[in-house]
Amino acid sequence: MPVDSFDAPVDAPVVIERREGPYGEVVLRRRGGHHEIIANGCFLMDTSDGRSERLLVDAALAALPAGRQAPSVLIGGLGVGFSLARAAAGRRWGRITVVEREAAVIDWHRTGPLxxxxGAALADPRTEVVHADLVAYLADRSGPVFDALCLDIDNGPDWTVAEDNDSLYSPAGLASCRARLAPGGVLAVWSAQPSPAFEQALRNAGFAGVTTEEIAVARGVPDVVHLAISAA
Known part of the structure; x- marks a missing residue:
């Protein structure tokens, strides 16, 4: 149900909507001029920056062969929408598929403040939003393959709010990612911190060209995007 208050201090978070779903509680809050998504009491993301979410898409596109025409991209996790908006703003991308498991998040983008x-990206004819759990979606080997997988799930491989998201970064989860990539395709994974262990896990899973790109933040360790190439 919508909840709001006009008596809160400017910097105090104001709950716009709180919703219970199959994976627990998700909350959309406004803090000043920005919005935040909270899952089961843990901060996930907000609209204050977005550089690393845009890098997720830009770095994946840059890693693809230059001659690949209208490459397809799967964005895992709609979040606050920065990655989707970036993909739709680039005319080089072809099919853009977004997989999001929280119905509330999809609603906040379709009819809410996000x-x-x-909005423009959702109206783009290249865009399809799939309401599904990403882990299950990728494990379905009968589904389509993509030229790039851009995954922004939880807080990255080393710190997940939802325990079942751990499996995405496991050997089985990475094998599912490889199976859903076209030859020479790119896996890009957002993380709230660098993870040498995850880099090694990517190599162990058979990916090549494993690299990490960093985005400095105001405080603490940088956000990063881990990149890996599927064998051609």
């Missing part, structure tokens, strides 16, 4: 970020 449409300010994603």
């Amino acid at each position: 449409s300010a970020i994603s």
Whole structure:
């Protein structure tokens, strides 16, 4: 149900909507001029920056062969919409598929305040939003293959809010990612911190060209994007 208050201090978070779903509670809050998504009491993301979410898409595109025409991209996790908006703003991308398991998040983009970020991208004819759990979606080997997988799930491989998201970064999860990539395709994984252990896990899973790109943040360790190439 919508909840709001006009008596809160400017910097105090104001709950816009709180919703219970199959994976627990998700909350959309406004803090000053920005919005935040909270899952089961843990901060996930907000609209204050977005550089690393855009890098997720830009780095994947840059890693693809230059001659690949209209490459397809799967964005795992709609989040606050920065990655989707970036992909739709680039005319080189072909099919853009977004997989999001929280119905509330999809609603906040379609009819809520997050449409300010994603509205044009959702209206793009290349865009399809799939309401599904990403781990299960990728494990279905009968599904389509993509030229790039851009995954922004939880807080990255080393710190997940939802325990079942751990399996995405496991050997089985990475094998599912490889199976859903076209030859020479790119896996890009957002993380709230660098992870040498995850880099090694990518190599162990058979990926090549494993690299990490960093985005400095105001405080603490940088956000990163881990990149890996599927064998051609």
